[in-house]
Amino acid sequence: MTFEPSATPEQISARQQAFDNQPDPAMLVSREEIRAALLDRHTAATQDKLDSAHVAICGCGGLGSTIAVALTRIGVGHLHLIDFDRVDMTNLNRQQYFLKDLGQYKTEALRSNLRQINPFIDITIDTVKVTDENVPTLFENESIICEAFDVPENKTMLVNAVLENLPDKKLVSASGMAGFRSSNLVSTRRVSKNFYFCGDGETAPVPGAGLMAPRVGVVACHEANMVTRLILGEEDA
């Protein structure tokens, strides 16, 4: 069954109003209070490394939005979100958006939601399509790149382009996460020195076993934890 939007003009207008009228999170908390809470959980030695890390997240869908939330919660200091798409209703089964975000660019909606967790993270957004042409210049400020696309040809292009052009960057990718097969089929593998691969490696969506929050989330958090390990100096998968 194919989803057909059925929202009324009033509902669409109400979504936009809700998006535009969120509380300014910087009015709700100080940088010092968030920092003190993170230090309580993580210690200064760990938090200093997280604070100074720069991570690019390519794709803000089921993988990327979940990776971004996890990294924001632990206070990774600098995030670069890249996606050309807008939020639609069929995204809400697994992606970190809300009804107010429908119709917005994913980069803008995700940045807004991340700020409600920690408004002091430095978030850069690029609402662009990643191509072979822009890969060499898109990640100048990041040492770690997360591949979080959904279309296999786009995943493949990014992985190849990074490995060909940016061999010194750490690259964390994912494939094989649909349906509700065992979580224990999912792993993180270090393919080569700077290239990590998460997922079960094979499970694509089929009717009845499509992309769903729990298992996509398992793989997203494999990626997020590998990024965290790299930031904290652990290079093994």
Place this chain on the structure above:
Amino acid sequence: MIINGKEEQIATPITVAELIESKGLRADRVAVELNGEIVPRAQRAQTQLKGTDTLEIVTFVQGG
């Protein structure tokens, strides 16, 4: 040669592009590393493999 950690008997001469095709894989859905280094997509057709090589062929499916 060793492909994804398993010893396989592959007749040589064979290029990376030919190996991808012989395995029924789509060139636009794989990344290939030869002895720990990426094989650039533009060089797959010219890159000859030897029996002593170690390959990692990473394949990508829909989903994210």
